[in-house]
Amino acid sequence: MQFLWAFVIGGAICVIGQLMFDLFKLTPAHTMATLVVIGAIIDGIGWYEPLVAFAGAGATVPITSFGNALVHGALTELEKSGWIGVISGIFKVTSAGVSAAIIFSFLAALVVRPKG
Amino acid sequence: MSSNSSAENGKYPKMSMSPKEYQAFAKTREPSRSIFTNCLKAFLFGGMICLIGQGIQELFIHLMGMSKEDASNPTVAVLILISVILTSLGVYDKIAQWAGAGTAVPVTGFANSMCSAALEHRSEGLVLGVGANMFKLAGSVIVFGTVAAFFVGIAHLLLGTNGGH
Numbered sequence: 001m002q003f004l005w006a007f008v009i010g011g012a013i014c015v016i017g018q019l020m021f022d023l024f025k026l027t028p029a030h031t032m033a034t035l036v037v038i039g040a041i042i043d044g045i046g047w048y049e050p051l052v053a054f055a056g057a058g059a060t061v062p063i064t065s066f067g068n069a070l071v072h073g074a075l076t077e078l079e080k081s082g083w084i085g086v087i088s089g090i091f092k093v094t095s096a097g098v099s100a101a102i103i104f105s106f107l108a109a110l111v112v113r114p115k116g
Numbered sequence: 117m118s119s120n121s122s123a124e125n126g127k128y129p130k131m132s133m134s135p136k137e138y139q140a141f142a143k144t145r146e147p148s149r150s151i152f153t154n155c156l157k158a159f160l161f162g163g164m165i166c167l168i169g170q171g172i173q174e175l176f177i178h179l180m181g182m183s184k185e186d187a188s189n190p191t192v193a194v195l196i197l198i199s200v201i202l203t204s205l206g207v208y209d210k211i212a213q214w215a216g217a218g219t220a221v222p223v224t225g226f227a228n229s230m231c232s233a234a235l236e237h238r239s240e241g242l243v244l245g246v247g248a249n250m251f252k253l254a255g256s257v258i259v260f261g262t263v264a265a266f267f268v269g270i271a272h273l274l275l276g277t278n279g280g281h
Contacts, residue, residue: 017162039261040264041264043268070264086266101230
């Protein structure tokens with residue numbers, strides 16, 4: 001069941017992105033930035049976690065999850081160590097994604113000869 | 117001046133449209149891109165990538181005994197690795213042309229934008245090329261995400277909900 005909802009919810013979030021491309025004529029960069037901010041706000045009001053529980057990877061794989069993870073890190077750290085946590089906690093949860101993207105991209109640039 | 121004379125010779129039809137008329141005419145000749153088809157493709161491809169993500173996550177849960185929360189980070193890392201490999205092979209951009217937001221919105225699109233920027237600027241050197249340009253496209257996502265997360269955190273601080281998760 002989790003697989004079905006992962007497909008449906010993940011697909012639906014991509015459709016929202018596609019509509020932002022086609023209807024509002026936003027550039028990919030504007031679309032991604034908007035989706036991240038939307039994800040951050042949704043987690044801020046506490047609705048992202050129920051979505052993850054429901055849709056699994058359908059909610060954690062789209063880029064909205066990046067905003068969710070940033071807020072999540074900030075709020076968890078805010079609870080643990082007070083106001084400074086808002087700054088120190090932001091990248092705690094997202095480290096895996098950002099680090100992996102940097103490291104793998106760098107290694108790819110070392111090894112791969114660009115095509116065309 | 118040669119193009120002028122050939123137009124006078126009747127080689128090319130005389131341009132008799134006003135810019136406004138021309139724009140209307142050009143619009144009718146544009147290949148029509150149906151929003152519905154685009155959305156369907158985005159749905160199928162985006163859903164598929166999330167489905168693969170779900171499969172990887174289940175593997176981490178069942179084979180490595182991770183909890184659901186612990187499994188989501190390595191899942192994202194594996195998807196990013198796959199995306200970087202496909203980008204390096206030149207496959208990801210081919211799929212992306214077809215799938216639109218379906219490949220851009222998942223985290224694989226984020227990795228694709230970083231990897232393709234890194235590869236594109238490799239010839240300018242590791243520091244000035246790869247290092248300086250890697251976040252050219254992905255940077256806006258990180259900047260706006262971080263600023264939004266900061267304000268959401270401040271809002272919780274001011275409201276006294278202290279996270280409240």
